[in-house]
Amino acid sequence: MKKGAIFFSGLAAAALMLSVACGGGQPAPTATKPAATATPRPAATTAPAATTAPAATTAPGPVTGTLIEVAAAGDQLKFDKDKLSAKAGTQVTLRFKNTSGFNLHNWVLVQNNTKDAVATAGVTAGAANNWVPANDNRMIAHTKVLNAGQTGDVVFTVPAAGKYQYVCTFPGHNATMFGEFEATP
Ligand SMILES: [Cu+2]
The missing domain is CATH 1.20.5 (Single alpha-helices involved in coiled-coils or other helix-helix interfaces)
Structure with missing residues:
Protein backbone atom coordinates (compact mmCIF):
# COMPACT_ATOMS: atom_id res chain seq x y z
CA MET A 1 0.00 0.00 0.00
CA THR A 39 -15.35 41.07 -34.58
CA PRO A 40 -14.86 44.90 -34.77
CA ARG A 41 -13.09 44.72 -38.17
CA PRO A 42 -16.05 43.80 -40.44
CA ALA A 43 -18.28 46.37 -38.70
CA ALA A 44 -15.75 49.16 -39.40
CA THR A 45 -15.23 48.29 -43.07
CA THR A 46 -18.93 48.09 -44.00
CA ALA A 47 -19.59 51.70 -42.86
CA PRO A 48 -17.49 53.61 -45.48
CA ALA A 49 -18.94 51.54 -48.32
CA ALA A 50 -22.44 52.73 -47.45
CA THR A 51 -21.48 56.43 -47.21
CA THR A 52 -19.82 56.55 -50.65
CA ALA A 53 -23.15 55.79 -52.35
CA PRO A 54 -24.42 59.35 -53.10
CA ALA A 55 -22.93 60.63 -56.33
CA ALA A 56 -22.89 64.03 -57.99
CA THR A 57 -26.07 64.83 -59.90
CA THR A 58 -27.24 67.29 -62.53
CA ALA A 59 -30.60 67.80 -60.87
CA PRO A 60 -31.49 68.57 -57.26
CA GLY A 61 -32.01 65.35 -55.29
CA PRO A 62 -32.92 64.44 -51.72
CA VAL A 63 -30.90 66.36 -49.12
CA THR A 64 -28.49 64.35 -46.98
CA GLY A 65 -27.28 66.19 -43.87
CA THR A 66 -27.06 69.99 -44.06
CA LEU A 67 -28.01 71.78 -47.27
CA ILE A 68 -25.50 74.37 -48.51
CA GLU A 69 -26.50 76.41 -51.54
CA VAL A 70 -24.25 78.35 -53.86
CA ALA A 71 -24.88 79.73 -57.33
CA ALA A 72 -23.07 81.25 -60.26
CA ALA A 73 -23.22 85.05 -60.15
CA GLY A 74 -25.40 85.28 -63.23
CA ASP A 75 -23.25 85.42 -66.34
CA GLN A 76 -20.11 86.54 -64.48
CA LEU A 77 -17.27 84.09 -64.00
CA LYS A 78 -17.86 84.15 -60.25
CA PHE A 79 -19.82 82.38 -57.54
CA ASP A 80 -22.52 84.38 -55.76
CA LYS A 81 -20.77 83.70 -52.41
CA ASP A 82 -17.05 84.03 -51.74
CA LYS A 83 -17.22 82.15 -48.45
CA LEU A 84 -18.98 78.98 -47.27
CA SER A 85 -18.65 77.07 -44.03
CA ALA A 86 -19.78 73.83 -42.44
CA LYS A 87 -18.93 71.80 -39.38
CA ALA A 88 -16.02 69.38 -39.77
CA GLY A 89 -17.03 65.72 -39.97
CA THR A 90 -20.69 66.38 -40.80
CA GLN A 91 -22.48 65.34 -43.98
CA VAL A 92 -23.57 68.11 -46.32
CA THR A 93 -25.46 68.31 -49.57
CA LEU A 94 -23.91 71.08 -51.64
CA ARG A 95 -26.41 72.39 -54.19
CA PHE A 96 -24.91 74.44 -56.99
CA LYS A 97 -27.20 76.46 -59.25
CA ASN A 98 -25.71 77.46 -62.55
CA THR A 99 -27.74 80.60 -63.09
CA SER A 100 -25.77 81.62 -66.17
CA GLY A 101 -27.58 81.89 -69.48
CA PHE A 102 -24.69 80.35 -71.43
CA ASN A 103 -21.67 79.40 -69.27
CA LEU A 104 -20.85 75.88 -68.09
CA HIS A 105 -19.58 75.57 -64.51
CA ASN A 106 -18.72 73.11 -61.78
CA TRP A 107 -18.05 73.45 -58.05
CA VAL A 108 -14.90 71.73 -56.76
CA LEU A 109 -13.72 71.64 -53.13
CA VAL A 110 -9.93 71.47 -52.84
CA GLN A 111 -7.13 71.75 -50.28
CA ASN A 112 -6.19 75.33 -49.46
CA ASN A 113 -4.01 77.09 -52.08
CA THR A 114 -4.42 74.32 -54.66
CA LYS A 115 -7.32 75.71 -56.74
CA ASP A 116 -5.18 76.73 -59.71
CA ALA A 117 -3.11 73.53 -59.73
CA VAL A 118 -6.25 71.36 -59.55
CA ALA A 119 -7.87 73.43 -62.32
CA THR A 120 -4.80 72.92 -64.52
CA ALA A 121 -4.96 69.16 -63.89
CA GLY A 122 -8.68 69.33 -64.67
CA VAL A 123 -8.02 70.84 -68.10
CA THR A 124 -5.83 67.83 -68.87
CA ALA A 125 -8.57 65.48 -67.62
CA GLY A 126 -10.99 67.05 -70.11
CA ALA A 127 -14.71 67.63 -70.52
CA ALA A 128 -15.55 63.92 -70.36
CA ASN A 129 -14.26 63.93 -66.77
CA ASN A 130 -16.14 67.11 -65.79
CA TRP A 131 -12.83 69.04 -65.99
CA VAL A 132 -11.61 67.43 -62.77
CA PRO A 133 -8.58 65.16 -62.33
CA ALA A 134 -9.21 61.54 -61.33
CA ASN A 135 -7.92 60.30 -57.96
CA ASP A 136 -6.37 63.63 -57.02
CA ASN A 137 -5.91 63.84 -53.26
CA ARG A 138 -5.99 67.66 -53.36
CA MET A 139 -9.67 67.38 -54.32
CA ILE A 140 -12.27 66.64 -51.63
CA ALA A 141 -15.59 66.84 -53.50
CA HIS A 142 -17.00 68.11 -56.76
CA THR A 143 -20.23 68.52 -58.69
CA LYS A 144 -20.55 67.55 -62.32
CA VAL A 145 -20.18 70.25 -64.93
CA LEU A 146 -23.57 71.92 -65.16
CA ASN A 147 -25.02 73.38 -68.31
CA ALA A 148 -26.49 76.89 -68.22
CA GLY A 149 -29.60 76.82 -66.02
CA GLN A 150 -28.87 73.43 -64.44
CA THR A 151 -28.71 72.71 -60.69
CA GLY A 152 -26.60 69.86 -59.33
CA ASP A 153 -25.91 68.31 -55.92
CA VAL A 154 -22.91 66.65 -54.40
CA VAL A 155 -23.02 64.96 -50.99
CA PHE A 156 -19.80 64.77 -49.00
CA THR A 157 -18.37 64.66 -45.50
CA VAL A 158 -16.82 67.95 -44.40
CA PRO A 159 -13.07 67.45 -43.91
CA ALA A 160 -11.06 68.26 -40.77
CA ALA A 161 -11.34 71.78 -39.34
CA GLY A 162 -9.43 74.35 -41.34
CA LYS A 163 -9.49 76.43 -44.50
CA TYR A 164 -10.14 75.02 -47.97
CA GLN A 165 -11.00 76.50 -51.36
CA TYR A 166 -13.76 75.92 -53.84
CA VAL A 167 -13.30 76.66 -57.49
CA CYS A 168 -14.83 76.18 -60.91
CA THR A 169 -12.34 74.14 -62.95
CA PHE A 170 -13.98 74.80 -66.32
CA PRO A 171 -11.06 76.05 -68.47
CA GLY A 172 -10.32 79.71 -67.83
CA HIS A 173 -12.70 80.19 -64.89
CA ASN A 174 -10.44 79.43 -61.90
CA ALA A 175 -8.77 82.86 -61.82
CA THR A 176 -12.00 84.59 -60.76
CA MET A 177 -14.47 81.84 -59.90
CA PHE A 178 -13.48 80.60 -56.46
CA GLY A 179 -14.10 81.08 -52.75
CA GLU A 180 -13.03 80.05 -49.28
CA PHE A 181 -14.57 77.05 -47.54
CA GLU A 182 -14.10 76.91 -43.80
CA ALA A 183 -14.56 73.64 -41.94
CA THR A 184 -15.41 74.73 -38.41
CA PRO A 185 -14.45 72.63 -35.37
CU1 LIG B 1 -17.07 78.14 -64.34
Missing part, protein backbone atom coordinates in the same frame (compact mmCIF):
# COMPACT_ATOMS: atom_id res chain seq x y z
CA LYS A 2 2.60 2.51 1.04
CA LYS A 3 4.82 1.74 -1.92
CA GLY A 4 1.85 1.96 -4.34
CA ALA A 5 0.74 5.31 -2.98
CA ILE A 6 4.21 6.78 -3.33
CA PHE A 7 4.47 5.40 -6.84
CA PHE A 8 1.07 6.88 -7.74
CA SER A 9 1.88 10.32 -6.33
CA GLY A 10 5.15 10.18 -8.19
CA LEU A 11 3.27 9.61 -11.45
CA ALA A 12 0.86 12.42 -10.70
CA ALA A 13 3.74 14.78 -10.01
CA ALA A 14 5.41 13.74 -13.26
CA ALA A 15 2.19 14.35 -15.19
CA LEU A 16 1.80 17.76 -13.55
CA MET A 17 5.37 18.67 -14.46
CA LEU A 18 4.78 17.52 -18.01
CA SER A 19 1.68 19.64 -18.44
CA VAL A 20 3.53 22.65 -17.03
CA ALA A 21 6.48 21.97 -19.30
CA CYS A 22 4.19 21.74 -22.32
CA GLY A 23 2.73 25.07 -21.37
CA GLY A 24 -0.77 23.68 -21.15
CA GLY A 25 -2.08 27.08 -20.06
CA GLN A 26 -0.70 29.02 -23.05
CA PRO A 27 -2.94 28.08 -26.02
CA ALA A 28 -6.13 29.20 -24.28
CA PRO A 29 -5.31 32.96 -23.91
CA THR A 30 -3.85 33.27 -27.44
CA ALA A 31 -6.92 31.59 -28.94
CA THR A 32 -9.27 34.17 -27.41
CA LYS A 33 -7.28 37.18 -28.69
CA PRO A 34 -7.99 36.81 -32.46
CA ALA A 35 -11.68 36.22 -31.75
CA ALA A 36 -11.91 39.53 -29.88
CA THR A 37 -10.12 41.59 -32.56
CA ALA A 38 -11.85 39.90 -35.51
Whole structure:
Protein backbone atom coordinates (compact mmCIF):
# COMPACT_ATOMS: atom_id res chain seq x y z
CA MET A 1 0.00 0.00 0.00
CA LYS A 2 2.60 2.51 1.04
CA LYS A 3 4.82 1.74 -1.92
CA GLY A 4 1.85 1.96 -4.34
CA ALA A 5 0.74 5.31 -2.98
CA ILE A 6 4.21 6.78 -3.33
CA PHE A 7 4.47 5.40 -6.84
CA PHE A 8 1.07 6.88 -7.74
CA SER A 9 1.88 10.32 -6.33
CA GLY A 10 5.15 10.18 -8.19
CA LEU A 11 3.27 9.61 -11.45
CA ALA A 12 0.86 12.42 -10.70
CA ALA A 13 3.74 14.78 -10.01
CA ALA A 14 5.41 13.74 -13.26
CA ALA A 15 2.19 14.35 -15.19
CA LEU A 16 1.80 17.76 -13.55
CA MET A 17 5.37 18.67 -14.46
CA LEU A 18 4.78 17.52 -18.01
CA SER A 19 1.68 19.64 -18.44
CA VAL A 20 3.53 22.65 -17.03
CA ALA A 21 6.48 21.97 -19.30
CA CYS A 22 4.19 21.74 -22.32
CA GLY A 23 2.73 25.07 -21.37
CA GLY A 24 -0.77 23.68 -21.15
CA GLY A 25 -2.08 27.08 -20.06
CA GLN A 26 -0.70 29.02 -23.05
CA PRO A 27 -2.94 28.08 -26.02
CA ALA A 28 -6.13 29.20 -24.28
CA PRO A 29 -5.31 32.96 -23.91
CA THR A 30 -3.85 33.27 -27.44
CA ALA A 31 -6.92 31.59 -28.94
CA THR A 32 -9.27 34.17 -27.41
CA LYS A 33 -7.28 37.18 -28.69
CA PRO A 34 -7.99 36.81 -32.46
CA ALA A 35 -11.68 36.22 -31.75
CA ALA A 36 -11.91 39.53 -29.88
CA THR A 37 -10.12 41.59 -32.56
CA ALA A 38 -11.85 39.90 -35.51
CA THR A 39 -15.35 41.07 -34.58
CA PRO A 40 -14.86 44.90 -34.77
CA ARG A 41 -13.09 44.72 -38.17
CA PRO A 42 -16.05 43.80 -40.44
CA ALA A 43 -18.28 46.37 -38.70
CA ALA A 44 -15.75 49.16 -39.40
CA THR A 45 -15.23 48.29 -43.07
CA THR A 46 -18.93 48.09 -44.00
CA ALA A 47 -19.59 51.70 -42.86
CA PRO A 48 -17.49 53.61 -45.48
CA ALA A 49 -18.94 51.54 -48.32
CA ALA A 50 -22.44 52.73 -47.45
CA THR A 51 -21.48 56.43 -47.21
CA THR A 52 -19.82 56.55 -50.65
CA ALA A 53 -23.15 55.79 -52.35
CA PRO A 54 -24.42 59.35 -53.10
CA ALA A 55 -22.93 60.63 -56.33
CA ALA A 56 -22.89 64.03 -57.99
CA THR A 57 -26.07 64.83 -59.90
CA THR A 58 -27.24 67.29 -62.53
CA ALA A 59 -30.60 67.80 -60.87
CA PRO A 60 -31.49 68.57 -57.26
CA GLY A 61 -32.01 65.35 -55.29
CA PRO A 62 -32.92 64.44 -51.72
CA VAL A 63 -30.90 66.36 -49.12
CA THR A 64 -28.49 64.35 -46.98
CA GLY A 65 -27.28 66.19 -43.87
CA THR A 66 -27.06 69.99 -44.06
CA LEU A 67 -28.01 71.78 -47.27
CA ILE A 68 -25.50 74.37 -48.51
CA GLU A 69 -26.50 76.41 -51.54
CA VAL A 70 -24.25 78.35 -53.86
CA ALA A 71 -24.88 79.73 -57.33
CA ALA A 72 -23.07 81.25 -60.26
CA ALA A 73 -23.22 85.05 -60.15
CA GLY A 74 -25.40 85.28 -63.23
CA ASP A 75 -23.25 85.42 -66.34
CA GLN A 76 -20.11 86.54 -64.48
CA LEU A 77 -17.27 84.09 -64.00
CA LYS A 78 -17.86 84.15 -60.25
CA PHE A 79 -19.82 82.38 -57.54
CA ASP A 80 -22.52 84.38 -55.76
CA LYS A 81 -20.77 83.70 -52.41
CA ASP A 82 -17.05 84.03 -51.74
CA LYS A 83 -17.22 82.15 -48.45
CA LEU A 84 -18.98 78.98 -47.27
CA SER A 85 -18.65 77.07 -44.03
CA ALA A 86 -19.78 73.83 -42.44
CA LYS A 87 -18.93 71.80 -39.38
CA ALA A 88 -16.02 69.38 -39.77
CA GLY A 89 -17.03 65.72 -39.97
CA THR A 90 -20.69 66.38 -40.80
CA GLN A 91 -22.48 65.34 -43.98
CA VAL A 92 -23.57 68.11 -46.32
CA THR A 93 -25.46 68.31 -49.57
CA LEU A 94 -23.91 71.08 -51.64
CA ARG A 95 -26.41 72.39 -54.19
CA PHE A 96 -24.91 74.44 -56.99
CA LYS A 97 -27.20 76.46 -59.25
CA ASN A 98 -25.71 77.46 -62.55
CA THR A 99 -27.74 80.60 -63.09
CA SER A 100 -25.77 81.62 -66.17
CA GLY A 101 -27.58 81.89 -69.48
CA PHE A 102 -24.69 80.35 -71.43
CA ASN A 103 -21.67 79.40 -69.27
CA LEU A 104 -20.85 75.88 -68.09
CA HIS A 105 -19.58 75.57 -64.51
CA ASN A 106 -18.72 73.11 -61.78
CA TRP A 107 -18.05 73.45 -58.05
CA VAL A 108 -14.90 71.73 -56.76
CA LEU A 109 -13.72 71.64 -53.13
CA VAL A 110 -9.93 71.47 -52.84
CA GLN A 111 -7.13 71.75 -50.28
CA ASN A 112 -6.19 75.33 -49.46
CA ASN A 113 -4.01 77.09 -52.08
CA THR A 114 -4.42 74.32 -54.66
CA LYS A 115 -7.32 75.71 -56.74
CA ASP A 116 -5.18 76.73 -59.71
CA ALA A 117 -3.11 73.53 -59.73
CA VAL A 118 -6.25 71.36 -59.55
CA ALA A 119 -7.87 73.43 -62.32
CA THR A 120 -4.80 72.92 -64.52
CA ALA A 121 -4.96 69.16 -63.89
CA GLY A 122 -8.68 69.33 -64.67
CA VAL A 123 -8.02 70.84 -68.10
CA THR A 124 -5.83 67.83 -68.87
CA ALA A 125 -8.57 65.48 -67.62
CA GLY A 126 -10.99 67.05 -70.11
CA ALA A 127 -14.71 67.63 -70.52
CA ALA A 128 -15.55 63.92 -70.36
CA ASN A 129 -14.26 63.93 -66.77
CA ASN A 130 -16.14 67.11 -65.79
CA TRP A 131 -12.83 69.04 -65.99
CA VAL A 132 -11.61 67.43 -62.77
CA PRO A 133 -8.58 65.16 -62.33
CA ALA A 134 -9.21 61.54 -61.33
CA ASN A 135 -7.92 60.30 -57.96
CA ASP A 136 -6.37 63.63 -57.02
CA ASN A 137 -5.91 63.84 -53.26
CA ARG A 138 -5.99 67.66 -53.36
CA MET A 139 -9.67 67.38 -54.32
CA ILE A 140 -12.27 66.64 -51.63
CA ALA A 141 -15.59 66.84 -53.50
CA HIS A 142 -17.00 68.11 -56.76
CA THR A 143 -20.23 68.52 -58.69
CA LYS A 144 -20.55 67.55 -62.32
CA VAL A 145 -20.18 70.25 -64.93
CA LEU A 146 -23.57 71.92 -65.16
CA ASN A 147 -25.02 73.38 -68.31
CA ALA A 148 -26.49 76.89 -68.22
CA GLY A 149 -29.60 76.82 -66.02
CA GLN A 150 -28.87 73.43 -64.44
CA THR A 151 -28.71 72.71 -60.69
CA GLY A 152 -26.60 69.86 -59.33
CA ASP A 153 -25.91 68.31 -55.92
CA VAL A 154 -22.91 66.65 -54.40
CA VAL A 155 -23.02 64.96 -50.99
CA PHE A 156 -19.80 64.77 -49.00
CA THR A 157 -18.37 64.66 -45.50
CA VAL A 158 -16.82 67.95 -44.40
CA PRO A 159 -13.07 67.45 -43.91
CA ALA A 160 -11.06 68.26 -40.77
CA ALA A 161 -11.34 71.78 -39.34
CA GLY A 162 -9.43 74.35 -41.34
CA LYS A 163 -9.49 76.43 -44.50
CA TYR A 164 -10.14 75.02 -47.97
CA GLN A 165 -11.00 76.50 -51.36
CA TYR A 166 -13.76 75.92 -53.84
CA VAL A 167 -13.30 76.66 -57.49
CA CYS A 168 -14.83 76.18 -60.91
CA THR A 169 -12.34 74.14 -62.95
CA PHE A 170 -13.98 74.80 -66.32
CA PRO A 171 -11.06 76.05 -68.47
CA GLY A 172 -10.32 79.71 -67.83
CA HIS A 173 -12.70 80.19 -64.89
CA ASN A 174 -10.44 79.43 -61.90
CA ALA A 175 -8.77 82.86 -61.82
CA THR A 176 -12.00 84.59 -60.76
CA MET A 177 -14.47 81.84 -59.90
CA PHE A 178 -13.48 80.60 -56.46
CA GLY A 179 -14.10 81.08 -52.75
CA GLU A 180 -13.03 80.05 -49.28
CA PHE A 181 -14.57 77.05 -47.54
CA GLU A 182 -14.10 76.91 -43.80
CA ALA A 183 -14.56 73.64 -41.94
CA THR A 184 -15.41 74.73 -38.41
CA PRO A 185 -14.45 72.63 -35.37
CU1 LIG B 1 -17.07 78.14 -64.34
